[in-house]
Amino acid sequence: MRTEPSAPAPTSDRRARRRQETIEEILDIAQAVMTEEGVNGLSLAEVARRLGVQPPSIYKYFPSLMAIYDALFLRGQVEHLASMREAMANATPGLDALTKGLEASGRWLLAHRALGQLMFWRPVPSFEPSDASFAPSIEMVRLQRAALADAVAAGELGPGADSDEAVYLISTFIAGVLTQAMANEPDLPWGEGRFTPTFPKLMQLVPALYPPRTPTKKRRS
């Protein structure tokens, strides 16, 4: 039997591109709706209204509301991971990279509150992210583990810091600062207010938690 030619016609190329643009536009609008009405306030109907189509048309792009949540979750994870990775790449490996990476995480999350809440606060009980959408967060732990390993190798931290336990402990610093900032200063960006400026001070406590064998002050070349 003959099927379609294996090389798709330019027409379907353009169609596929247009389709992808519409998908991205739906996600942009959904993100805006969540920002204004709360993560739980996202509704297909409101997205359709803003897109200028009737609600059933949305189903040509996403099979359900939960599928939109999942796509938003994935998009958030990918962007968040990228911002962390970039900040860490432009820093000195070790504690500095970890601090800069977590600061970038905080900055990104405050700038994308709705996605951040969807990803890390889970305010929609009926939504569970798919395995595929969850995958980047595993990579995020790996990144932080690597930075901790660098810090241990450089003598900034003791060997106990090269552990998942340390990742979790340090993650409570950033989570605490962000939770307080979001709840009490919902309009301030990273670096302003009573909470986020304390983060560097908190990170300076890490060597006290995992003291290196040799003095911390300066390491010799």
Next chain:
Amino acid sequence: MRTEPSAPAPTSDRRARRRQETIEEILDIAQAVMTEEGVNGLSLAEVARRLGVQPPSIYKYFPSLMAIYDALFLRGQVEHLASMREAMANATPGLDALTKGLEASGRWLLAHRALGQLMFWRPVPSFEPSDASFAPSIEMVRLQRAALADAVAAGELGPGADSDEAVYLISTFIAGVLTQAMANEPDLPWGEGRFTPTFPKLMQLVPALYPPRTPTKKRRS
């Protein structure tokens, strides 16, 4: 003009009591609904169903859904404050009292997640607590300030610790631990899992943030 007798008849006493019981029952049910369906999932209709009445009957006790949220907010604040106060009263004044108080806070919040989220995570954008319901949280800050002042007086911490700034900084510790525990280990009580057991270790860092002038080890009588 004559009005009703100033001493109410026993009948209306009983009626008032019965009414109060119904109000408490509505709040109990509402709390359970929030626990099961999410804070945002609370609905008058579901409360009525579980109470075994028709939705309009609820309006004899609360003028609106938001009024129920507000009553729950107040109830949570009062209970939470009481648990903190009790733990602090049974501890050595100063850092110990602060730590025990915050641990009690964490315990209470994990045992009453729905109320805790309503109170400190604010997942219902359209709900703003009334001033009256918010009042206990001001008292909570005062309690913590007093414990910090005790710690400074006892030489456990430096004078900078007697400040609202220190209260906010320390609050990020408990907020971080709780946020992570609730998001990642939603079924574990305080003291189990990867996050809440780290809290005492975190509190031991506070003297490093506000170092006392005299050595910390032991204070002379």
Next chain:
DNA sequence: GTCTATACTCCGATAGAC
């Protein structure tokens, strides 16, 4: 203080014409 009845708005999702 309970009910019925009702008004109103909103939602997710599907069927089928074009």
Next chain:
DNA sequence: GTCTATCGGAGTATAGAC
């Protein structure tokens, strides 16, 4: 891939009988 029409359900809140 868009639409109309519709199903079936949810919700808050009010009016008024009993």
